[in-house]
Amino acid sequence: MNNGSSILEVRDLYVTFNTYAGKVHAVRGVDLSLRKGETLAIVGESGSGKSVTARTVMGLLAKNANIERGEILYKEKDLTKLNDNEMSNIRGSEIAMIFQDPMSSLDPVMKIGRQITEALRIKQGMPSEEAKKKALELMKAVGIDEVEKRFNQYPFQFSGGMRQRIVIAIALACDPDILICDEPTTALDVTVQAKILDLIKEIQKERNIGVIFITHDLGVVANLADRVAVMYGGKIVEYGTVDEIFKNPRNPYTMALLSAMPDLETDSSTELYVIPGTPPNMLYPPKGDAFAPRNQFAMRIDLEEHPPMYKVSDTHYAATWLLHEDAPKVDLNSYRKKTTDDRKILDKINQRPKDEKPIVEVKNLKQYFTSGFGRRKLVVKAVDDVSFHIYKGETFGLVGESGCGKTTTGRSIIRLYNPTDGEIYFKGKLISKKSRHKEIKENTRGIAMIFQDPISSLNPRMTVKEIIGEGLRINKLYNSEEEITNKVYEMLETVGLTKEHANRYPHEFSGGQRQRIGVARALITNPELVIADEPISALDVSIQAQILNLLNNIKKELGLTVMFIAHNLSVVKYFSDRIGVMYYGKLVEIANAEELYRNPLHPYTKSLLSAIPIPDPDYEKNRKHIYYDPTIHDYSIEKPEMVEIKEGHFIYASPSEVEEYRKSL
Template structure:
């Protein structure tokens, strides 16, 4: 923890939004301070008030927002009382912000260089030539190559990670003292995320910046934070040093968040703790402890009176009646343990069953190429470039890699949304990778279903939930209307929704509920194989745990086989039986989940594993990210191929590389 002077203090902040339904109480007495040179992480579920508090500090609240009470003190001045002109002078120059989505915070029709220099020229009256020099230095500092050329490009010409670097450069242009990072890595791959986090820490150290880091990823918190504030229902319910929060959490909500996260040590036979219910509706804030309806340790007083902040140590406070001197003793270790219930694992339950040894899906030499342009400008993109793998009946096969590696394209090719350029796909021994087979077989469309990454984009906003879920049954023409409705209601119940939800529209549901609707739609046709494409990437950690547990229960109940596509290797390792690692259209390694974690062979797999943020401050302080450099491979003399180096463990490379990779396995001794 940094012991520098206090540079920012938020005191008793109450903030409401006027909506058609009434007043939403988004912040309900928020208190925290930020010291010079430290990183304060603010964590909590979506809707807890994290981003709203940050925008209040920046003076960027929408017109329907009201600050009813409180102070935001920066250098002795209350920012709430400043005029718009005075806040404009502070915003960017003294306090800057990095937003969650870089594409929406960059002007798509303005060149990158102009966006970085704009604040310098307007706020600090820096001449154009000098502003450009500083912008180029900033671009180099945040890791942008060919800065002279990139300076004149537009945002769409940058990758997601590069756009986030440009947003960071823009935020640093006027040398602010405070940097607010609002979920700056949520949409990024784990390797790009690791680079951005390293970059922020390096810049903070160089400039002695004070950082407020807003996130729901506790692994990122363990990596970045000196102190942590946990928010729930518009309040900070616990705060302390990063070690105190992770090693000695005292609020049941904090413990629940920590228990809901899988990491590389979490065994797939254990069930993640899923916080029951949902956060309260802040149109009508609860009378007592807001977390009481979801708290297994709640007492009668929790429903009647709001707990004050109890002091645990000089730096650690928590607002829970469990810290009251008259509260009953609670076995916190029992609550924090991650192993709550042993699952029925298919590979153990039916390891002697011949059916489980047969591949349900066989992918052979799959190629999926896309072309753009004409003539000499014709460009061929090898999205999937000659990959082969099997998925066995009843298993969960994880497919992991960075964005653009070909994971989603592989899933879409299997289900028939893309017709393969080359290669063959067999389902239950039947060839399905021909155009006429894909488009004409109703049986095939029933037996393979897909859960899409973005539930709101994949659900028709003009259809009710019952219409969305029942659509597949209507297309199959196997059921009457009454039978369809009966099956829809039953499926809603199975995925944790109710019959009353059937007549609502997608926009009336939370992200987690929409994902459950997508799962119900995929499962109602009784498929044998489900392709789950990033089904939890946009969800809070607590909702993520609910969806993972639900998928596992449904897998056991319906004897499903799953292709689970994701970029978070800790989730994939926890959830999968076997894992395939993709890079640049190629499968570079396949192994059992535990084997891949214990003995990663390909350098790209090692890089992915090293980049995963773990919710353990001690681990994060010593962790070193292994950067993967594809130029280390020289295939000019030796043709690379996928080789089985150990039973069930395959790795891609030339003969000399394979020999080097497998020294630790001692297979050549």
């Protein structure tokens, strides 16, 4: 993987961590190279060693870390041999890094301008006025408006996307040769993510810098990368050009990753491929191929000896015994998704009886929040006059950018918030009126919620058995602890866990397992409606597939009605029957899932669809992003309202816009 024209080379790198449990072998013999002006993507599941490799390059390892052996060559210097002061001179000025969470990367009590100029003053000895001038230029370059005003603001006054732009500006302040991006768009909306990716590509082209991009989103890789390195169990198991990795993957792990992703052509009648088992425990690194226990095509030699890097082409190498001349031939189709016998739900809404009543009706819902006092009192219209309905057994997807009101709508339905105005009906009963806590509990007993972040929504001081069984105790659904325990064990089996997990605490589980516990807690009381709020955000591709398949199977077995909130539109398309699109507190379009994706009408819906990252390099090379401009609507003369353009397809528009949409049909 080494190359004479490389600006950075990692050779045979081994990194371990000393822990109370023993030595964790995080990186095992990694070889990487980066050329000037190229983007190298490093992909793999959590714990594969991606971020540890990047932090080793930056000299940012924890105190309990050890570089056992290996070299990191930059400008004829071995970075592993430099002391802290020497690395400090390189870090930021020559090699810079963008971290996953911009809020934790920025000082919350320091103004944005000072955080940018600090790097210029310390690293380059630039005078204050000159540093401010360059900082303002950097802020403009990364797409920040009103830079003079923003210069004196604090991080909490910026949105997530804007904070990430500031982190990029800080990283670029000293004109580095190499930019390392560690999951910089994981928690961002697709539209904001698209802007950040475009920005990184534009800056790279202008400055001819080398970029190492760490991610688990293969759609982002297809959009951004020139070359790709796939990591598993602390090793690189395949690397090549982006076309070679996506079109001709040769390592079983790479094939499995690519097969686990839903795309816009996949619906819920198709079961996603799930990588069996879990990643290896690096306290006890395997002797042979680390992926062998999860590989359906593994041979005996995989368990005994790690395969060498076989040469597929001059630029493509893969570590798998399947490339040995005596090995059986396996291709990507062996991992492809299996279609179930269930009927495809492409036009379910139009097949319903005309007199069927919905299980949930939301009419003119308003959820306003106020802050401040007197003249400084501010009213935030989080949900502003929203109406929709959900039928029994249906999955209604709700999409939109952060802050559009999706989660607030879900929390209002389950009565975590008291609605400001409007009506919410559940099974024909009005549940939105102000009531005592006991009455609210009675009205919402058939509704449950799966929260976005399982670790913050699970009580760390309670065992899994106590967490899952809590709903049964509160609602007094069983008379004895023995009955509750047996029901908890049954539910653990349903979500793919075992009763041995019942006495453990949340911190003892992986992210995917914690989300399964959240699903079990929601389903234990046999609800008729489940509100799933971003249940798979920030999870690895393989774990996403597990959770989606789990929800899909349970939905079919129990006849659940689901309100599915997410900003990953390909996932919403896969999982939902109908979809509502929200923008700044309003629903702007509602349609059958297939209809919405094949024939979007509202400009904002089109912008969301154009921003979905697709794991296809050819598609990504020709992609054209549509950026929504809300000023195209003039509602000062004509009042907009939600209108049915054709059966089941609604759009928020003024009368003149409605006519234009009808003509387009």
